[in-house]
Amino acid sequence: MSGVIADWMFVVTACGYAAAALLFLQFLVQGKRSGAVVGAHVAAVATLLHAAHILLVALGSGQCPVRGVHVSMSLASMLMCAAYVLARKRLRVEVAGAFVAPLAFVSLLASRFVGRGYEPGDHVKSLVLPVHIAFNLLGVALFALAFSTASLYLVQEKLVKTKRVDGVSRRLPSLDALDRAEYRFLLAGFPLLTLGVATGTLWARRVELGASSDVLRAALGYVTWFVIAAVLFMRSAAGWRGRRAAYGTIAGFVCAVAVLTMYLARSHGGADAHPEPAHGRVVRFRAPQVACSVKT
């Protein structure tokens, strides 16, 4: 019964995100202010339903929501929306919903159809694992928002620089607001990412990085951390602002997404994709043990 309710809740949530995305699109194209206002509210309601859905699934399966890639992905998109709903007015970036809602919609659908087959084995279960995943999920959620505002910044900056300041430019937040929001999302996400990397490193000591994809993913995870750290450092030390900082933020998020994609690609292959080690006590783990991965 709870499975049916969860399924319906999933459908309604997806419809909510899709509707919010369309409303924001209408606002950007036609300039109807009501589109953005209603879109933000619809996104807020969809976020609540999303949270309820995750809770219901967790209760129904009796498992922690951060266990399993599909629920983790769903949780990440929900956290992103929640952060957006909480911060949109304060940071004056309501229109960022135009990025957040479709991103949440796609993530929600992906969580249903991608990586369904993977569950971490009992041999790697540890208290560190959910903490590691939770930090990384929150970090990714905030980086997604930083990416959204950075993208909007580049659009607005291009319009102002090329002096096409009517139409869409009028509907977007100011450059200052977008730059500030991007910085704050990045600043908030970075400690979480750092903790995620730290816990991941601790946990990874238990396993051995066998496959070359594991090594690559680990390396890319560290690169993600480094890129975001560099952007933050350059902002404060070298006065990086605006376009450069936006490109840096987008680069960091792209790295994070690359790590996530590699993880999903492997997970999607299922347990059979990687044979168990033929020998040795140490398990060559195929799962999110890579310390540096943004989302294990």
Place this chain on the structure above:
Amino acid sequence: MTLPVFVIGVSHKTAPVDVRERFSASDEVVAVLLARLGERPELAEAMFVGTCNRVEIIALAAKDARVDDAVGAVQRVLADHVGAGHVREIAGWLYELRGDEATRHIFRVAASLDSMVLGEPQVLGQVKNAYDAAVAAGTLRGHLRRCVHHAFTVAKRVRSETQLGAGLVSISSVAVDLAKRIFGDLRDCTVLLVGAGEMAEQAARSLGKGAKAIRVCNRSFDRAASLAQLFAATAAPLEQLESELAMSDVIIASTASRSFVITRELVKRAMKQRKNKALFLIDIAVPRNIEPEVHQLDNVYVYNVDDLEREVADNMKARIAEVEAAEAIVTSELAQWAGWARGLNVNPTIVALRGRMRRVLDSELERSLSGRLKHLAPSDRDALAQMLDSATNKLLHSATVKLKQASLADDADDLVRAVHHLFDLAPDDNSATRLSSDLAQPSSGKLPASAPEPVALAAPVEAQADEYVSH
């Protein structure tokens, strides 16, 4: 026949600001240009108008000159002014209007209907300055002067009878709107006014309400200080411009400088000091004060008067009803003016005819009063004079009305010739024609150096004719 008025110039509709600034002129240069125009025998009158959006010469061809020649003369003066070897080099940028179209244009410019920012009050002030300069130079003293004067009346009517100027989207308010795309609002922004002229003052009025602080930087520190005092702002000399740029977020440049005041290198250094925090510069001066390459710097945005056009177009759409009402006023005033101008063809004849008749009657009356009627008391003599006035008016009423009607229909030439022939009106009798002719063709063949008082222009004779016709 309409007055041979014509307008030649460049505006925001025909040339970008980097071209217009070549045509612009300081007060001293305007005086030189007017002197040159005054020396041209093809021109009866001329004035030089320079605003943010346009540089143009309004002129009246001399009576016996061909309008084409007069237009060519003005074009050559303009070509010399911008250093062009030949008129061909600038012809692509120029617009040219003649006759009623030129008059309509003058009215529209004064009423700020042809401006980039519709209803902008500064335009009328700038046209008035141009008028004063031309009057002072002695190049505006006849019918064109009256035409420009009429344009002021049109502007006044537009201002008082429409809402064109109400809720005006001025350059400053457009600047505020654009600044919001960069900074959100101006509460945390420092606004720097580079230049302390009228435009700077208006900008300060618009921006002062929302900005955190206002600073004024000007070549003359005293002027900067007096403007700063008006708005509780801080004044600084132009030598401190770099540090002022470093501590400001929105810069509005409106100096009369003929060269760039804010250069790329200057802004580059200032940006380092402000750690690349966004800088928004608005250049409302013509010629421009800010080097265009400044816009290429990261986080620096430069907008000049032309860049505001799209913003203003939105404003125009929103106030289309007011624009239509203002255009209707212009059309009605133009018809009135055209009627007066056409009347110029017959007024001298009417005045001459009336003068001729009065001279004959006065002569007869004088003879009678010194002969058979010399016993009459002064009151009786006055009564006789009034009777002759009345008789003159009644006798000439029909002829006057018909001449006026023919004039409005642009078909008075035959009648005028007939009247001159029938009543044997000699050129000497035609005082109004002589005055007009004097204005159009001074004895030297050039414009006189000194100008009479504005209202004195042919007023007594024409006023008599108009007054008589109105009866």
